[in-house]
Amino acid sequence: MSTYLDISQISIEFPTKTGPFKALDKVDLKIARGEFISLIGHSGCGKSTVLNIVAGLYEATEGAVILESKEVNAPGPDRAVVFQHHSLFPWLTVFENVEIAVKQVFKGKKSKAEMRQWVDYNLALVHMSHASHKLPAEISGGMKQRVGIARALAMEPKVLLMDEPFGALDALTRAHLQDALMEIQSELNNTVILITHDVDEAVLLSDRIVMMTNGPAAKVGEILNIDLPRPRDRLALADNPDYNHYRAAVLTFLHQKQAKKPASPPQLSSAEPLTEVKKAVGA
Amino acid sequence: MFKQNTLHYLSVAGFAWLVPLIKLASWENPREQAQEIVRLIGLPVIAILVFLAIWSTAASRIDTSLGTFPGPTAVVSAAQGLYQEHVVEREKAVAFYERQNKRNEEKLARNPDAEIKIRDYTGKPTYFDQIITSLITVFTGFLIASIIAVPIGITCGLSPLLNTAITPIIQILKPVSPLAWLPLVTMVVSAVYVSDDPLLSKSFINSAITVTLCCMWPTLINTAVGVANIDKDLINVGRVIQLGWFTRVTKIAIPAALPMIFTGLRISLGIGWMVLIAAEMLAQNPGLGKFVWDEFQNGSSESLARIMVAVITIGFVGFILDSFMHTLHKIIAHDEA
Ligand SMILES: Nc1ncnc2c1ncn2[C@@H]1O[C@H](COP(=O)(O)OP(=O)(O)OP(=O)(O)O)[C@@H](O)[C@H]1O
Ligand SMILES: [Mg+2]
Numbered sequence: 001m002s003t004y005l006d007i008s009q010i011s012i013e014f015p016t017k018t019g020p021f022k023a024l025d026k027v028d029l030k031i032a033r034g035e036f037i038s039l040i041g042h043s044g045c046g047k048s049t050v051l052n053i054v055a056g057l058y059e060a061t062e063g064a065v066i067l068e069s070k071e072v073n074a075p076g077p078d079r080a081v082v083f084q085h086h087s088l089f090p091w092l093t094v095f096e097n098v099e100i101a102v103k104q105v106f107k108g109k110k111s112k113a114e115m116r117q118w119v120d121y122n123l124a125l126v127h128m129s130h131a132s133h134k135l136p137a138e139i140s141g142g143m144k145q146r147v148g149i150a151r152a153l154a155m156e157p158k159v160l161l162m163d164e165p166f167g168a169l170d171a172l173t174r175a176h177l178q179d180a181l182m183e184i185q186s187e188l189n190n191t192v193i194l195i196t197h198d199v200d201e202a203v204l205l206s207d208r209i210v211m212m213t214n215g216p217a218a219k220v221g222e223i224l225n226i227d228l229p230r231p232r233d234r235l236a237l238a239d240n241p242d243y244n245h246y247r248a249a250v251l252t253f254l255h256q257k258q259a260k261k262p263a264s265p266p267q268l269s270s271a272e273p274l275t276e277v278k279k280a281v282g283a
Numbered sequence: 284m285f286k287q288n289t290l291h292y293l294s295v296a297g298f299a300w301l302v303p304l305i306k307l308a309s310w311e312n313p314r315e316q317a318q319e320i321v322r323l324i325g326l327p328v329i330a331i332l333v334f335l336a337i338w339s340t341a342a343s344r345i346d347t348s349l350g351t352f353p354g355p356t357a358v359v360s361a362a363q364g365l366y367q368e369h370v371v372e373r374e375k376a377v378a379f380y381e382r383q384n385k386r387n388e389e390k391l392a393r394n395p396d397a398e399i400k401i402r403d404y405t406g407k408p409t410y411f412d413q414i415i416t417s418l419i420t421v422f423t424g425f426l427i428a429s430i431i432a433v434p435i436g437i438t439c440g441l442s443p444l445l446n447t448a449i450t451p452i453i454q455i456l457k458p459v460s461p462l463a464w465l466p467l468v469t470m471v472v473s474a475v476y477v478s479d480d481p482l483l484s485k486s487f488i489n490s491a492i493t494v495t496l497c498c499m500w501p502t503l504i505n506t507a508v509g510v511a512n513i514d515k516d517l518i519n520v521g522r523v524i525q526l527g528w529f530t531r532v533t534k535i536a537i538p539a540a541l542p543m544i545f546t547g548l549r550i551s552l553g554i555g556w557m558v559l560i561a562a563e564m565l566a567q568n569p570g571l572g573k574f575v576w577d578e579f580q581n582g583s584s585e586s587l588a589r590i591m592v593a594v595i596t597i598g599f600v601g602f603i604l605d606s607f608m609h610t611l612h613k614i615i616a617h618d619e620a
Contacts, residue, residue, distance in 0.1 A: 075522040087516040091538040
């Protein structure tokens with residue numbers, strides 16, 4: 001396997017009132033082109049921190065992120081992020097929310113008409129063409145998340161980073177979006193890092209599941225290869241012994257090997273609210 | 284559809300009490316509308332009547348050196364008097380210009396090369412002229428304040444360092460009374476603004492600048508807070524897309540902070556209006572404040588009633604200005620204010 005994205009021995013310390021807080025300790029992960037990776041672990045272990053470092057929003061204290069043999073340490077559209085809370089600009093329409101990214105990324109490379117087409121194409125990809133003139137406040141949570149994904153895809157990123165993109169959605173909407181994501185993935189074959197609390201989601205979508213140990217000083221605990229044939233169908237998988245074996249392996253890791261003392265297991269289908277205040281470094 | 288839009292705009296503009304009247308006119312749920320009318324119009328009317336009753340009984344018991352304190356009826360007749368003066372003054376002005384035109388035409392008829400003079404009518408400003416002057420002054424001061432305060436506020440909001448640096452200055456300047464600024468402003472304007480044929484009178488500039496100095500702070504502070512508290516995720520989106528500095532300010536910072544900016548502007552205009560009346564009074568600048576002061580000095584038996592008219596006018600104009608800003612806020616900013 002040739003390495004496309006190399007997360008190389010990254011550690012990070014946050015300055016806090018009670019001294020430095022070491023959130024990650026030498027997290028190391030090599031990802032191939034077109035691979036779909038899920039990051040799973042208990043709340044507060046440092047999943048978002050890993051993602052933010054890859055995105056360039058945080059700066060690692062030690063180690064480096066290497067993409068296509070080049071070190072990256074500032075944010076850029078080659079590593080598009082889909083945030084948990086959609087993060088659409090409320091004053092822009094659905095179309096404009098995607099357009100603002102397209103205009104910036106393809107400045108001088110696409111004509112005005114081509115840019116419009118490209119925006120439309122990406123909205124069609126997530127089945128949101130019908131709402132392109134609406135404001136975010138006028139569409140549902142699931143639809144907003146679709147637009148967030150369209151905006152990220154429209155940047156033609158080398159790596160797509162998703163931080164619990166479906167965490168705030170109900171189970172049914174979430175299933176729809178997972179299917180949509182698999183469909184898009186089979187077409188575009190993006191390299192994806194997805195953070196999730198949902199074991200089923202991780203097994204269904206991933207090529208590999210990366211399980212992180214509890215913080216502080218979290219590191220990669222185990223990596224599980226998911227050798228299920230694609231396209232995957234959630235109904236057919238329900239009785240698939242391999243599928244259930246993978247599921248059990250992840251659950252065992254989370255609930256036995258990394259069990260939290262005051263038992264607060266990650267749920268199977270609904271995410272926990274974020275409690276920590278995230279501060280972007282140097283924002 | 285047209286009716287729906289009209290109704291929506293009325294309630295946005297703060298005329299919610301008109302809505303049931305219009306609905307009643309088109310006979311839509313008449314019972315419900317009648318109840319709404321009692322609630323939205325009936326109750327305030329009762330409150331006003333009670334207030335007038337208290338005012339008129341209290342007024343008749345207060346004896347001042349200028350006679351008894353004016354009750355509602357005295358104030359109404361004073362208002363009518365002011366309106367009459369205005370009408371008379373306007374007629375005089377029209378007559379003056381007619382005379383002047385006639386004189387000039389006759390002159391030209393006798394000698395086509397004659398030099399003709401056109402003079403402006405210089406009668407004394409009427410009550411309505413004073414209101415207009417005050418409004419122009421307050422908007423000038425407010426506009427200058429906004430032009431200064433919004434960009435500084437945005438810069439402070441974007442840069443925590445700058446914000447920390449200038450916060451103490453803002454906190455100290457903010458509570459300074461207009462009465463303290465006025466002498467300084469007057470002296471500086473006299474020294475700096477020298478011109479033989481000034482386009483704007485000095486007194487106008489004095490009042491406007493005093494308004495600016497006092498009313499820029501709420502806008503500045505609110506803008507800075509609004510920009511500083513933009514959702515971190517939105518800022519991160521801007522960083523990931525690598526938006527340029529200018530786009531980040533115009534497409535993210537300003538729209539995100541717009542509700543706060545408008546809240547600041549609304550407070551600023553209110554303060555500006557209060558400050559203006561004080562400034563006009565103290566500095567003898569034309570406008571409603573000077574009107575009040577002149578009447579006070581005048582000390583005729585009518586004076587107190589005329590001052591009461593001014594008090595009510597000031598309150599009313601302040602209310603209109605506030606509703607105006609509120610409406611603007613609702614139309615432009617993206618929040619549920
Ligand atoms: N800017 C920061 N300053 C200080 N501490 C931070 C900062 N960001 C994260 N942390 C700490 O680092 C640890 C990891 O946080 P992170 O947000 O990465 O967890 P997570 O795995 O994404 O959790 P969740 O599943 O709840 O989203 C937490 O203990 C958190 O308090
Ligand atoms: Mg997180």
